[in-house]
Amino acid sequence: MGFLSRTMTVVWKDLMVEFRAKEMLLSVLVFALMVLVVFGFAFNPVEHDLSDIFAGIMWVAYLFAGTLGLNRSFMSERVNDALQGLVISPIDRSSIFLGKFMSNFLFMIAVELVLTPVSIILLKYPFHKGALLLGAALLLGTFGFAAIGTFLAALASNTRASEVLLPVLIFPLLAPVIIAVVRVTDAILGGDVSGVMPAFRFLAAYDVIFLAIPFLLFEYMLEN
Amino acid sequence: MKILAWLTGILGVVALYLAFIVAPEEAVMGPPQRIFYFHVASAWTAYLGFLVVFVASIAYLRTGARKWDRLAFSSAELGVFFTSMALLSGMTWGRAAWGIWWDWEPRLTSTFILWLVYIGYLFTQMTAEGDEKRARIAAGLGIIGFLDVPIIHMSVRWWRSLHPEVVRPGKMQMEPMMGVALLFAVVTFTLFYVYMLKWRVRTEDLRDRLFHLKEIMRQRGAAASRRG
Numbered sequence: 001m002g003f004l005s006r007t008m009t010v011v012w013k014d015l016m017v018e019f020r021a022k023e024m025l026l027s028v029l030v031f032a033l034m035v036l037v038v039f040g041f042a043f044n045p046v047e048h049d050l051s052d053i054f055a056g057i058m059w060v061a062y063l064f065a066g067t068l069g070l071n072r073s074f075m076s077e078r079v080n081d082a083l084q085g086l087v088i089s090p091i092d093r094s095s096i097f098l099g100k101f102m103s104n105f106l107f108m109i110a111v112e113l114v115l116t117p118v119s120i121i122l123l124k125y126p127f128h129k130g131a132l133l134l135g136a137a138l139l140l141g142t143f144g145f146a147a148i149g150t151f152l153a154a155l156a157s158n159t160r161a162s163e164v165l166l167p168v169l170i171f172p173l174l175a176p177v178i179i180a181v182v183r184v185t186d187a188i189l190g191g192d193v194s195g196v197m198p199a200f201r202f203l204a205a206y207d208v209i210f211l212a213i214p215f216l217l218f219e220y221m222l223e224n
Numbered sequence: 225m226k227i228l229a230w231l232t233g234i235l236g237v238v239a240l241y242l243a244f245i246v247a248p249e250e251a252v253m254g255p256p257q258r259i260f261y262f263h264v265a266s267a268w269t270a271y272l273g274f275l276v277v278f279v280a281s282i283a284y285l286r287t288g289a290r291k292w293d294r295l296a297f298s299s300a301e302l303g304v305f306f307t308s309m310a311l312l313s314g315m316t317w318g319r320a321a322w323g324i325w326w327d328w329e330p331r332l333t334s335t336f337i338l339w340l341v342y343i344g345y346l347f348t349q350m351t352a353e354g355d356e357k358r359a360r361i362a363a364g365l366g367i368i369g370f371l372d373v374p375i376i377h378m379s380v381r382w383w384r385s386l387h388p389e390v391v392r393p394g395k396m397q398m399e400p401m402m403g404v405a406l407l408f409a410v411v412t413f414t415l416f417y418v419y420m421l422k423w424r425v426r427t428e429d430l431r432d433r434l435f436h437l438k439e440i441m442r443q444r445g446a447a448a449s450r451r452g
Contacts, residue, residue: 151368155361159351168347169365172340173372176379183383202382206375213371217364220285 006091010099011106017076018107024072028111032065036119045124054125055186059178061119063145066108067167070149073104074157083157087222097150097218101211104153105146112138125189133188133196140203141181144210148173151214154221176206225422232415239412242405250402256320259313261406265413266309267335273303273417274342274370281366284359290432291425293359296366298424300345302417307339334373334380341369341376 018024039057043050050057077083086096116138120127149170156166171178184199243261250257276299284292314332315325326332345365352358398406 148368151364155348155364158353158357158361159348160353161347161351165344165347165351168340169344172337172344172376173369175337176372176375179379179383202379209371209375210368213368214364217285217367220360221364 003092003095006095007098007102010086010091010096011102014073014100014103015106018103024069024076025107025110027072028065028069028107029114031068032061032111032115033118035061035064036115036122040122045122050123051125051189052186054119054123055182055189057123058116058119059141059182059185062108062112062115062142063171063174063178065111065115066142066145066149067170069107069111070104070146070153070170071156071163071166073100073150074153075162078157083222093219093222094215096222097154097215100154101146101150104150105143108142108146109139112142127189129191130188130193133193134185136200137181137185137188137203140200140207141177141185143207144177144181144203145174147207147211147214151210151218151221154218177203180206225419228415228419228422232412232419235408235412235415239405239408242401242408247401247405248399253321256317259317259320261409262413263310263313263317264406265409266306266313268410269413269417270303270306270310270335270338272414273299273306273421274338274373276421277303277342277345277366278370281363284363285367290359291429293362294425294428294432295421296363297346297349298421298428300342300349300366301424302420304339304342304346306413306417307335307342310335311339328384330381330384331377333384334377337376337380338373341372345369 036057039061043053043057074083077086087093091099116134119125149166152169152173153166156162156169159165180199180202184196184203187193187195187199239261243258247258247261249255277296280292280296280299283289284296311332314329314335318327318329318332319325345362348365349358349362352361
């Protein structure tokens with residue numbers, strides 16, 4: 001088996017587990033929906049125009065929900081020592097990391113595909129153009145989130161307080177992505193595409209760096 | 225150790241004298257400007273501390289020697305301490321200069337995020353299970369956290385550029401004596417860091433030894449009770 005097919009084995013396994021248990025996607029989706037509803041109650045989209053803060057609300061919902069999903073990604077492997085099984089299987093650690101990253105990324109994108117139209121409707125955002133660019137922003141932002149998030153979730157799963165620890169670790173380190181992606185999403189939705197390319201380049205650079213470093217470090221992170 | 229302590233103490237007095245008495249008063253800001261010497265020195269020492277965490281973390285992953293983990297942990301603790309000092313002094317400065325405690329000033333904001341990153345690091349060190357595993361994941365965090373620092377800094381600057389700049393003193397013209405005072409503050413803080421780090425690492429070493437001695441005692445006790 002080549003490197004890629006080993007990685008795909010891990011992805012396939014995760015998708016299969018999710019398809020059978022349907023536990024992560026659903027809980028993440030419902031949680032994100034709850035966040036949107038809370039924002040709806042807090043800001044009241046009937047009386048106020050939420051256009052200015054829509055991008056921020058959307059990303060808060062996605063990132064909070066995504067953190068929940070990331071927690072599951074390694075915690076679920078602790079049941080029956082499944083992680084041990086993964087580690088001793090003839091799959092190298094980097095493949096495990098890459099596979100986990102890809103499945104997390106796919107889950108997040110699936111959630112966002114459902115949530116984006118829902119949040120536009122719920123928060124009454126006057127959306128008419130820029131769907132393609134918005135898609136690109138979602139992909140780039142989610143990529144970075146999944147890359148560093150997968151690594152941190154693996155680390156946090158080894159601690160007593162993993163559910164609390166993951167958000168504590170992830171949000172400061174993710175600050176550049178949060179800043180860039182909310183800003184660029186806001187610009188795209190507002191129809192101002194002049195600053196989009198620099199933001200995309202910045203996000204792409206972050207994505208590459210924070211996929212590469214965990215990829216190299218992951219070798220050392222799991223137990224022998 | 226003793227020489228270092230004396231040196232730090234004496235330099236500390238000199239630095240205080242220079243900062244409060246010798247250095248001229250800044251024309252626009254007046255006395256609060258004197259916070260600057262200790263603020264910059266704290267920030268510098270904090271970065272130094274986190275650099276040590278980064279280097280020690282790499283060394284730990286390469287060698288697996290426990291001393292590197294102890295060094296990284298001790299340095300992170302001190303780094304967080306000095307970051308807190310930098311934040312508090314920065315806020316005090318802000319209150320004196322702009323009338324508000326917190327204004328999302330880019331450098332202060334990225335320092336705040338830096339503080340959160342290493343709080344997370346300490347939190348991980350404290351809650352991780354298994355001694356070797358704990359050291360390994362902390363090292364991973366020590367590396368990735370430090371590499372994120374310049375990127376966080378960049379993004380925060382960029383984010384703040386959205387907002388109008390608040391009125392603040394332009395580039396401060398530094399009098400020669402101000403430079404000297406700053407230099408002494410920085411050197412003093414650095415020495416103080418080294419001194420504290422030595423103590424902190426020593427404490428960790430002793431803790432480690434105590435743990436092993438207890439382990440030996442337990443084994444002997446178990447063996448004795450089997451014989452008896």
